[in-house]
Amino acid sequence: MLKIGITGGIGSGKTTICKVFETLGIAVFYADTVAKQIMVSDEILVKGVKAAFGEESYTIDGVLNNKHIAGIVFNNAAELAKLNELVHPAVFRAFDNWVKDIPASTPYILKEAALLFESESYKMCDQNILVIAPEEIRLQRVMQRDRVTAAQVKARMDKQLSDQEKAKLSDYIINNNETESLIIQVTHLHQLFLNIPE
């Protein structure tokens, strides 16, 4: 079974594209979603997050206070590194467990992660896809989706590698610029992955 990593800058459309792969029957591990789940379910991680970012990192009901943490980490590189060091190893373990339950006959699976290259988890994948879209379109999409300001989106963009740097480490690129068809690009890669010998 091939492990295919898929990434892209904030708002590039990687989740949207993974949904298209899912319609073709491909299982997708959503690292960012899993990261958020384990940040509330893994007791050691919860303690670590509280110790690093304060009790207010969670509500009384144990819900993650995203805004509080985002406000700290996306304005301070050292704080972001602290968060990544706490969360990423736990996400790697969750991915390994998830893969164990996938039937051996499955031709390939996808691992979607915002920080595939930054966290070095691309090295654990056989091939890697980069989703690209013009920065202005990404900015507009995220501002609309999350009801946030341009400055808040840019603060995250600044903490991620540039598309140029990511492209050097990628095997395939999907253009999500609203002119090239996503369906055609996804179908092409799907056929390719089905025919790559393990």
Ligand SMILES: CC(C)(COP(=O)(O)OP(=O)(O)OC[C@H]1O[C@@H](n2cnc3c(N)ncnc32)[C@H](O)[C@@H]1O)[C@@H](O)C(=O)NCCC(=O)NCCS
């Ligand atoms: C900081 C948190 C609480 C902010 O939550 P929020 O709901 O505002 O954002 P969300 O998780 O939906 O992320 C939206 C996008 O922000 C960017 N982003 C998220 N975490 C990071 C990070 N550590 N570094 C750079 N960009 C990031 C990504 O493009 C991501 O897709 C949350 O992102 C988090 O827990 N991050 C740590 C886990 C992590 O590293 N996830 C990313 C890869 S596994």
Ligand SMILES: Nc1ncnc2c1ncn2[C@@H]1O[C@H](COP(=O)(O)OP(=O)(O)OP(=O)(O)O)[C@@H](O)[C@H]1O
């Ligand atoms: N081709 C497209 N046409 C129109 N809207 C799109 C397109 N691709 C993505 N979007 C929209 O743009 C927003 C961002 O897309 P998506 O959530 O898939 O990006 P992402 O790369 O997963 O973002 P993040 O890094 O923030 O998790 C979503 O609201 C999505 O519906």
